[in-house]
Amino acid sequence: MTPPSLALTPEEQAAFLQSVDQVQQVAQRGLEAQPDGWAVVAFVRHLQRGVDSVVAAVRDQGVQLDCAAGCSHCCHARVEAMAPEIFQIASVLAARPLLEQAETLARLQAYLAVQTPHASPQDAPWSRRPACPFLAEQLCTLYAVRPAACRKAHSRDVAACASDAALIPQSLELAVHAEALQLGTAAAYRQRGLDAQPHELVQAVLLALRDPSALSRWQAGEPVFEVAPP
Numbered sequence: 140m141t142p143p144s145l146a147l148t149p150e151e152q153a154a155f156l157q158s159v160d161q162v163q164q165v166a167q168r169g170l171e172a173q174p175d176g177w178a179v180v181a182f183v184r185h186l187q188r189g190v191d192s193v194v195a196a197v198r199d200q201g202v203q204l205d206c207a208a209g210c211s212h213c214c215h216a217r218v219e220a221m222a223p224e225i226f227q228i229a230s231v232l233a234a235r236p237l238l239e240q241a242e243t244l245a246r247l248q249a250y251l252a253v254q255t256p257h258a259s260p261q262d263a264p265w266s267r268r269p270a271c272p273f274l275a276e277q278l279c280t281l282y283a284v285r286p287a288a289c290r291k292a293h294s295r296d297v298a299a300c301a302s303d304a305a306l307i308p309q310s311l312e313l314a315v316h317a318e319a320l321q322l323g324t325a326a327a328y329r330q331r332g333l334d335a336q337p338h339e340l341v342q343a344v345l346l347a348l349r350d351p352s353a354l355s356r357w358q359a360g361e362p363v364f365e366v367a368p369p
Contacts, residue, residue, distance in 0.1 A: 147315070155315055162323025163330070170331050175358065179333070180230075183223035186324040190290040193316045202310050205297035208278065212300035213292045214271045219337035220286035221325055222357050222364060227284050228340075229347035240348075246272035247345045267303065272341060286340065291317035334362040 147155060166185070173179050198204060206213075220228075232243055250272040273281045279289070294300050295308040328335035334357060343364045347353050353363045 151315070155319060158316070158319035159323045159326070162320055163326040164323075166324045166327030167330055170327050179331070179358065180223045180226045180354075183221065183227060183324070186287050186320055187224075187285075187290060189320045190287045190317045193313055193320070194290065194293065197310050197313045202313075203295060204293050204310070205295060205300075206293050210297060210300075211270065211274055211277045212297070213289075213294070214274045214279070215268045216265045216292075217268075218271065218286060218288050218340040220288060220340045220343065221321075221328065221335050221337060222333065222343075223328065223335075224284075224286045225338065225340070225343045225347055225364070226354050226357070228281055228286075228344050231281065231284050232344070232348060243272075244345070244348065247341050247348075250341050251345070265303070287317070287321050288337075288340075291321075332360045333357065334360075334364065336362070336364075338364040 166182075169185060170179065170182055173182055194204070232240060235243070250269055253269055271279075273279060279285055291313065293309060293313060295310065299307050325335040325337075346364060350363070356363050
């Protein structure tokens with residue numbers, strides 16, 4: 140188990156695995172204290188706040204991160220999220236005015252329509268793919284509940300992002316700690332018998348919005364996002 144796109148020394152790998160195990164143990168205790176129901180979904184906020192804290196700590200150490208409001212290069216990349224993050228987002232969307240909900244559904248469907256191999260070549264640079272349908276005027280419309288995958292995305296050189304560089308300069312500390320938080324939390328959810336695999340964000344949110352039974356079926360242990368929405 141190694142963080143994607145990261146080359147770690149044996150010592151770093153051992154420390155990473157230890158961090159994952161520690162996060163899992165803490166998260167398991169936290170989840171065990173939650174009653175069945177929405178509290179289990181809401182527990183994922185601990186993961187999101189943890190990733191935010193890692194980003195803040197790295198900045199406090201003087202590491203220059205070029206990410207700022209209005210910069211949306213990474214909002215063209217594929218995003219994956221865990222089920223509780225997906226349900227959290229769907230809940231926020233479902234509480235918005237009906238017209239806004241309809242507009243959101245239309246954007247999600249339009250986005251998925253161009254994600255086929257024929258319409259969107261798989262070898263296209265990640266930043267040249269269609270923008271996330273939750274992006275509006277270069278800002279995230281779901282910023283408060285965005286997934287951990289979005290929270291940990293960062294670059295130390297925005298010029299590399301703008302030029303479609305294959306490798307984006309990143310903070311190793313940020314990437315490793317954020318990945319440990321994600322993997323450990325996911326393992327804790329699985330220990331409780333819940334699907335915690337990463338799922339493509341847009342398709343999964345669309346399914347959660349269309350299927351009122353998705354949440355209860357997930358809470359019953361069913362991997363509801365393995366089936367694509369109709």
